[in-house]
Amino acid sequence: MVSHTALASDKNESIYEERIALYKKTEAITQIPWYYIAAIDQYERQIHYKDSEDPLVSIKIPAEKWYGIGNINHIQDVNIINLFNGLGKDGNGNNKADATHPEDVLYTLATYLLQYGPTEEDILIALWDYYQRDLTVQTIKNTAKVFKTFDDINLTDRDFPVSIQHNYTYRSTWGAGRGFGGARIHEGTDIFASYGTPVKSTTYGVVELKGWNLYGGWRIGIRDIYNIYHYYAHLNGYADGIKVGQVVKPGDVIGSVGSTGYGPPGTAGKFPPHLHYGMYKDNGHSEWSFDPYPFLRKWERMAKDKR
Ligand SMILES: [Zn+2]
Numbered sequence: 001m002v003s004h005t006a007l008a009s010d011k012n013e014s015i016y017e018e019r020i021a022l023y024k025k026t027e028a029i030t031q032i033p034w035y036y037i038a039a040i041d042q043y044e045r046q047i048h049y050k051d052s053e054d055p056l057v058s059i060k061i062p063a064e065k066w067y068g069i070g071n072i073n074h075i076q077d078v079n080i081i082n083l084f085n086g087l088g089k090d091g092n093g094n095n096k097a098d099a100t101h102p103e104d105v106l107y108t109l110a111t112y113l114l115q116y117g118p119t120e121e122d123i124l125i126a127l128w129d130y131y132q133r134d135l136t137v138q139t140i141k142n143t144a145k146v147f148k149t150f151d152d153i154n155l156t157d158r159d160f161p162v163s164i165q166h167n168y169t170y171r172s173t174w175g176a177g178r179g180f181g182g183a184r185i186h187e188g189t190d191i192f193a194s195y196g197t198p199v200k201s202t203t204y205g206v207v208e209l210k211g212w213n214l215y216g217g218w219r220i221g222i223r224d225i226y227n228i229y230h231y232y233a234h235l236n237g238y239a240d241g242i243k244v245g246q247v248v249k250p251g252d253v254i255g256s257v258g259s260t261g262y263g264p265p266g267t268a269g270k271f272p273p274h275l276h277y278g279m280y281k282d283n284g285h286s287e288w289s290f291d292p293y294p295f296l297r298k299w300e301r302m303a304k305d306k307r
Pocket residue numbers: 186188189190275276277
């Protein structure tokens with residue numbers, strides 16, 4: 001159900017190099033920044049494929065868009081596609097637009113984006129017209145920002161969200177009932193630690209949300225490059241300078257453990273201090289929460305191995 005790509009650190013490294021080369025080649029021809037092409041490809045990889053499948057390029061342009069609505073026989077000749085107002089273009093010089101060929105797909109997508117103009121604002125408008133979904137555009141925008149910041153797409157490092165130098169305890173509490181606020185299930189893992197224990201980003205991503213919430217208290221939300229939203233709640237406070245739109249990497253301190261929440265802004269101490277950590281996956285249509293516990297166990301081992 002949930003892609004374990006987010007955990008893969010032993011993946012064949014060369015596929016990243018091959019992808020980067022294709023993205024940069026597409027940028028050289030179209031001027032669309034490589035990290036936007038990469039972010040769209042990354043987004044669609046999470047939507048279309050399981051982690052066992054790892055195609056070079058994952059973007060699937062729907063047939064009616066690619067060939068044009070009247071081109072019912074899916075003729076690949078670029079002149080015919082053009083006649084039917086299809087998007088399909090020839091990226092590898094064989095005069096055919098093949099919807100399964102990586103170079104044709106990337107060149108077609110970049111050419112489509114370029115119709116709107118080369119600036120980031122133009123690209124975002126083009127993406128909205130193409131996907132018609134705010135969260136999709138937001139996710140691609142965030143991922144592009146991460147890829148640009150680190151000048152890399154091979155970003156598989158992870159960290160445990162609570163400093164392992166400090167005392168903490170946690171266990172699997174997925175789906176357990178909770179007292180306050182009615183019959184909601186517990187969507188996350190509680191990591192108990194003392195007030196002020198550093199809370200860290202588990203992943204590469206962008207801060208998408210920060211502020212007070214009735215149940216979550218002072219909380220922060222980070223969207224990663226695998227269409228996963230990471231939710232940190234009940235914080236004592238935030239790290240200096242943390243703001244919405246900021247790029248983070250695994251291990252960056254984002255705040256500290258507290259007991260805020262279950263009341264108006266500033267309410268604290270209604271339960272023992274802990275970090276509530278939640279994970280939400282977006283499948284391109286809706287978002288749902290899944291159990292972070294197995295991931296936390298893995299990241300804890302990774303953090304201890306590095307020590
Ligand atoms: Zn919790």
